[in-house]
Amino acid sequence: MSKRWLIATIAALSLVVAACANPEEGGGDGDTTTTVEAPEEETTTTGGGDTTTTADGEDAVGETPYEHLNAALNGDFAGTSVTVNAQWIDAEEENILSVLTPFEEATGIDITYEGLTDYETVLTVRVEGGDAPDIAQIAQPGKMQQFAAEGQLVAIGDWINMDQIRTDYIESFVDLGSYEGDLYGLFFKGDLKSIVWYPVQAFEAAGYEVPATWDDLVAVSDQILADTGTNPWCISIEHGDASGWVATDWMEDILLRTAPPEIYDQWVTHEIPFNDPEVLEAADYMSQIWFGDDYVYGGSTAINATFVGDTQTPMFSESGPECWFHKQAAWIPGFWPEGTEAGVDSSFFYFPPIEEEFGNPVLGGGDQWMMFDDRPEVRALIEYLATPEGAKPWIERGGFVSPNSSVPLDWYATYPNDELAAILTEADTFRFDASDAMPTEVGGGSFWQAMIDWVAADGEGTEDLFQTVEDSWPAG
Amino acid sequence: MTSNERRAQRSLTRRTLGWGVAFLAALALLWIGIVVLLDPDAITGMIVWLYELVGLRGQAFAIAERGIQEGFIRLVTVVFAILVGVGGVWFLFITGNALIEASPSRARRHLRPWLFILPAAAFLGVYLVFPLVETIRLSVTEDGGFGDNYSFVLTDPAMQIAMRNNALWLVIGTTGSVVIGLLFAALVDRVKREAFAKTFVFLPLAISAVGAAVIWRFVYTWRPPGAGQIGMLNAVWTAAGGEPVAFLQAVPWNNLFLILIMIWIQTGFAMVVLSAALKGVPTELVEAGRIDGATEIQLFFRVVLPTIRGALITVATTIFIAILKVFDIVFVMTGGRFETEVIANRMFNEMFRFRNFGRASALAVVLLIAVIPIMIVNIRNLRRQGIGT
Numbered sequence: 001m002s003k004r005w006l007i008a009t010i011a012a013l014s015l016v017v018a019a020c021a022n023p024e025e026g027g028g029d030g031d032t033t034t035t036v037e038a039p040e041e042e043t044t045t046t047g048g049g050d051t052t053t054t055a056d057g058e059d060a061v062g063e064t065p066y067e068h069l070n071a072a073l074n075g076d077f078a079g080t081s082v083t084v085n086a087q088w089i090d091a092e093e094e095n096i097l098s099v100l101t102p103f104e105e106a107t108g109i110d111i112t113y114e115g116l117t118d119y120e121t122v123l124t125v126r127v128e129g130g131d132a133p134d135i136a137q138i139a140q141p142g143k144m145q146q147f148a149a150e151g152q153l154v155a156i157g158d159w160i161n162m163d164q165i166r167t168d169y170i171e172s173f174v175d176l177g178s179y180e181g182d183l184y185g186l187f188f189k190g191d192l193k194s195i196v197w198y199p200v201q202a203f204e205a206a207g208y209e210v211p212a213t214w215d216d217l218v219a220v221s222d223q224i225l226a227d228t229g230t231n232p233w234c235i236s237i238e239h240g241d242a243s244g245w246v247a248t249d250w251m252e253d254i255l256l257r258t259a260p261p262e263i264y265d266q267w268v269t270h271e272i273p274f275n276d277p278e279v280l281e282a283a284d285y286m287s288q289i290w291f292g293d294d295y296v297y298g299g300s301t302a303i304n305a306t307f308v309g310d311t312q313t314p315m316f317s318e319s320g321p322e323c324w325f326h327k328q329a330a331w332i333p334g335f336w337p338e339g340t341e342a343g344v345d346s347s348f349f350y351f352p353p354i355e356e357e358f359g360n361p362v363l364g365g366g367d368q369w370m371m372f373d374d375r376p377e378v379r380a381l382i383e384y385l386a387t388p389e390g391a392k393p394w395i396e397r398g399g400f401v402s403p404n405s406s407v408p409l410d411w412y413a414t415y416p417n418d419e420l421a422a423i424l425t426e427a428d429t430f431r432f433d434a435s436d437a438m439p440t441e442v443g444g445g446s447f448w449q450a451m452i453d454w455v456a457a458d459g460e461g462t463e464d465l466f467q468t469v470e471d472s473w474p475a476g
Numbered sequence: 477m478t479s480n481e482r483r484a485q486r487s488l489t490r491r492t493l494g495w496g497v498a499f500l501a502a503l504a505l506l507w508i509g510i511v512v513l514l515d516p517d518a519i520t521g522m523i524v525w526l527y528e529l530v531g532l533r534g535q536a537f538a539i540a541e542r543g544i545q546e547g548f549i550r551l552v553t554v555v556f557a558i559l560v561g562v563g564g565v566w567f568l569f570i571t572g573n574a575l576i577e578a579s580p581s582r583a584r585r586h587l588r589p590w591l592f593i594l595p596a597a598a599f600l601g602v603y604l605v606f607p608l609v610e611t612i613r614l615s616v617t618e619d620g621g622f623g624d625n626y627s628f629v630l631t632d633p634a635m636q637i638a639m640r641n642n643a644l645w646l647v648i649g650t651t652g653s654v655v656i657g658l659l660f661a662a663l664v665d666r667v668k669r670e671a672f673a674k675t676f677v678f679l680p681l682a683i684s685a686v687g688a689a690v691i692w693r694f695v696y697t698w699r700p701p702g703a704g705q706i707g708m709l710n711a712v713w714t715a716a717g718g719e720p721v722a723f724l725q726a727v728p729w730n731n732l733f734l735i736l737i738m739i740w741i742q743t744g745f746a747m748v749v750l751s752a753a754l755k756g757v758p759t760e761l762v763e764a765g766r767i768d769g770a771t772e773i774q775l776f777f778r779v780v781l782p783t784i785r786g787a788l789i790t791v792a793t794t795i796f797i798a799i800l801k802v803f804d805i806v807f808v809m810t811g812g813r814f815e816t817e818v819i820a821n822r823m824f825n826e827m828f829r830f831r832n833f834g835r836a837s838a839l840a841v842v843l844l845i846a847v848i849p850i851m852i853v854n855i856r857n858l859r860r861q862g863i864g865t
Contacts, residue, residue: 146831298703305725441830449634452814
């Protein structure tokens with residue numbers, strides 16, 4: 001009898017332990033939880049061999065234009081804690097921690113950072129379940145708008161120094177972070193998509209020149225095909241449940257080059273139909289490259305079958321490039337094969353303009369911070385992330401372009417961010433990813449789906465497919 | 477009424493009252509325990525209070541000032557949860573049981589079953605009935621309401637593809653699993669190392685659908701012609717001189733390739749159950765058939781199959797329901813691209829990506845309605861077998 005009791009007790013105990021062991025780890029596999037403890041010793045420098053971190057922390061201790069941040073630097077909120085969720089994991093996690101750690105050291109506020117895979121799904125489930133973090137990153141402005149509309153977010157504009165925000169950020173960042181005139185999203189990290197990677201050594205050895213116009217781009221593609229017999233382009237869009245976004249990026253980048261930005265904006269907000277003639281014209285330009293004879297490595301099947309991260313791999317083939325151009329944002333070198341280096345094995349050029357009157361537009365994306373709980377220490381962290389210093393550690397580590405105009409360009413020490421910054425500052429128009437700003441069922445659903453079907457049909461039936469996207473646009 | 481009887485009556489009433497109060501107290505304690513468990517600060521407060529109680533004022537003060545370690549809070553939470561959970565439920569049951577003991581014998585007979593059923597019924601109510609009602613409510617109120625949601629489910633072109641695919645899955649998947657499972661069970665019945673042979677068919681069942689899908693992704697992987705084929709099928713196929721085939725993009729055959737994975741998983745289940753059923757067929761029956769001059773084929777279809785009919789229906793309905801809900805395989809393999817969408821995958825997308833609760837709920841309701849006839853068949857079958865009343 002007593003033995004049975006013992007077993008029952010142990011069973012109950014282990015169940016409860018399992019249930020209580022670590023609530024943060026319940027989010028699904030692949031999640032990484034890191035608690036950043038504020039170190040006791042003030043003199044320690046943080047990891048990554050970055051000896052200037054402590055100095056940064058001290059830099060930040062002056063008067064900032066932000067009320068709560070000043071109070072936090074004064075030690076007013078020491079001992080409190082803030083939870084932060086973002087999609088940055090592994091190497092990216094180290095980057096975001098390099099930003100958060102100096103803040104912890106300077107203020108004594110304890111930050112628990114959690115990087116999540118399947119980020120948007122998990123975050124949505126958490127917010128739904130009343131288990132939202134204090135601060136969370138989001139890449140899709142549409143998602144931020146949804147959370148704001150549901151009343152889940154704290155309005156940042158209600159309390160932050162908006163004059164400073166307007167000085168530091170161009171109007172479109174403020175607009176994109178706003179819902180019904182109030183600021184809810186703070187842009188933190190920018191992405192440039194309007195660049196094309198090419199095998200710089202082989203390219204120069206063959207005597208080709210970097211194309212300055214669309215016609216040049218097509219001409220040099222034809223030239224490569226004729227000279228080498230290899231396919232000039234590497235394109236692919238398979239990315240699990242996000243497949244298709246590469247294609248929508250192309251559409252948007254081309255539309256910015258063939259139509260005035262106002263058309264682009266109206267397209268995003270559905271003031272013109274999704275399948276407006278201007279959009280169909282952009283699709284025609286796109287199919288010149290996507291469905292040109294022998295233009296793409298592996299043809300349309302490869303476009304739909306190859307993982308986005310593997311797109312450029314054939315360019316680094318030992319027998320010489322098997323494809324020469326790959327239009328992708330600056331994070332792609334992280335996916336290149338072992339032993340390749342950005343700027344050596346492959347560099348990029350600006351995706352050339354098409355119609356002269358629209359100048360040099362740049363398509364970008366951006367991550368913004370959302371705030372789910374209104375406490376002074378959370379406000380202070382949001383304010384810190386709005387300052388140039390709140391981005392500096394990551395800028396110095398590389399792979400980061402800040403949307404904050406007050407960030408000095410000479411902070412960008414590493415390739416390719418200096419060149420990216422150059423393209424950004426020379427841009428005539430800057431627009432955000434249209435599909436990110438469209439309603440999710442379009443921008444993250446039917447638009448992607450139409451692009452996949454378009455590729456599967458080898459570029460046939462363009463008008464019908466764009467009509468299905470138009471039909472799927474939610475009413476109201 | 478004698479005075480003795482009257483006294484007994486009074487004492488019974490008193491006892492009933494006493495146990496009633498105890499029962500209510502147990503309920504209240506359990507409730508408070510749950511409320512405390514839901515609030516992490518309450519646990520900290522409790523630790524502070526405990527320290528003060530045993531006279532460790534300094535310790536208590538330090539905690540109140542600086543907070544305590546996460547791990548310690550968790551440990552206390554665990555202990556508290558055991559006390560409240562195990563102890564509370566035990567106490568509740570003891571008092572409830574005593575309360576019934578104290579009640580008149582006629583009422584006792586009617587009350588006692590409820591005491592045992594109540595916890596299960598409460599759980600079913602909270603975790604099954606309530607979500608069910610809520611889903612139906614959402615499907616007629618959210619988004620565009622009843623008309624919009626259900627007309628989307630029934631008329632949207634993408635949904636029609638999903639419906640078609642689900643039908644394909646159900647017909648091919650269920651028949652495939654049951655027929656192959658039955659065939660294998662019948663054949664292996666006469667093999668010497670039966671268990672060994674069965675293991676191979678049964679193993680895939682132990683792999684999760686997501687794991688299976690990942691394995692099969694590698695089987696179906698495609699690389700451009702000329703590049704090294706890392707997919708098993710294409711490696712074999714190109715070695716034999718063929719052009720690589722993009723299996724997952726080959727509309728409409730790609731559906732078949734996905735269904736094949738489900739058959740691979742479910743056949744083992746069908747085989748195990750049917751094999752056991754086959755062993756249950758009385759030898760006299762088979763012998764009698766043989767003596768009457770039936771061929772082996774006739775024996776199988778006329779004697780053995782009717783005998784294991786019940787097991788066949790159970791297996792078929794179970795697999796049918798599993799396939800009706802198919803999601804993970806499609807989600808991992810194609811995500812519904814290339815016309816491989818199924819209802820459950822669409823439901824996931826509508827719910828968690830597009831946040832259309834109404835549409836997602838309408839899809840859930842459709843799946844629920846689709847499963848009802850199967851449940852009826854299943855229950856009838858169980859009744860015929862004498863299980864349940």
